Amino acid sequence: MKAPLIELSAIGHAFQGNRVLSDVSLTIETGQIITLIGPNGAGKTTLVKIVLSLLKPDTGTVTRAPDLRVGYMPQKLHIDPTLPLTLRRFLSLAEPSLQLCLNALAEVGIEKLIDMPLQSLSGGEMQRALLARAILRKPNLLVLDEPVQGVDVIGQEGLYRLIGQLRDRLDCGVLMVSHDLHLVMSATDEVICLNQHVCCHGHPDQVSTNPAFIELFGSRTAPYTHHHDHSHDSGDNSGSVYSGDGHHD
Known part of the structure; x- marks a missing residue:
């Protein structure tokens, strides 16, 4: 079994005394799509900068695979x-x-x-x-910051499909940052809900019913059914997932 592409353990970071990340752990494996969601000020950008080696955390450890090659797509x-x-x-x-x-x-x-x-x-x-x-x-790790920013719903579906195809063709891991809860949750293997710490994480349909998720994003959700046409080691990822009510900044 391959070692993780990147492993963050108990990461903490503060800016001028203001803590933006506390005890955050994250592991990205080859072939895995992980989506990071959370409100503005949740620490998503800081966490991405740590993954990209642009920022060194105050506490915790970052372990990268020796052959790690990162491709980065900025938000805009x-x-x-x-x-x-x-x-x-x-x-x-x-x-x-x-x-x-x-x-x-x-x-x-x-x-x-x-x-x-x-x-x-x-x-x-x-x-x-x-x-x-x-x-x-x-790259063997793609880091995509709001990859469907400014794209209509049909275009979003196409882009998420493309990201899944690239994951398969490049045999890479993917870390996405998103506010687009409706469609992104059908295009990901794991969701991490961040609000300076990890509020909840897991398969999209588990996270969507988690009280911590509902507290952040509200309970007004609509089912979105998606069936993967490929398999994962962790089992079948098909089924219903849920959307938030529009964009959350």
Whole structure:
């Protein structure tokens, strides 16, 4: 059995005396999709920075696999509308090989847009472009911060399907940060509900009925049924999961 890609144990962190994370533990395995949810100020960004090695925790330990290669997709990219930047040029800043850039764009389904200005891409196309950049180096861990930000519901479903396909093709682990409870919970193996500490975690349909989850997100939920077309070592992940009522910041 492979060692975990990354293991965080009893992580704590504070900024200027304000504690933002306390006793947080998290393990990401190859092939696993974990989604991190929680209100604003819950410490999600801080935890992601620790996973990305951009921040060192005050307490606790972080253990990374020796061959860990991380692909990161930021929440949003702000581009000056007057900046003449094509998708080809944007990807070449990370990877000079045109063929590798084309391969990554083909994997996310937008290779025909390679010479388009970034500013002309739709919300869904832009998120796919950011995803292509994240997979350029064939990572074994993808960290995706709000990957369906600014995308309509149909586009969200397509993006979550694509993330699942990339997980299978790259044989990687995925850590997603999301507020989109309705659809994301059908696209993940495990949900971790964070509010400076881990309030609850587990399979989506377990978490959705947990009192700590309901306290944070409310009980107005609607069932969303999803059937995986692939199997996991941990068993069948099909069944009903539940949505929160809209976006939560």
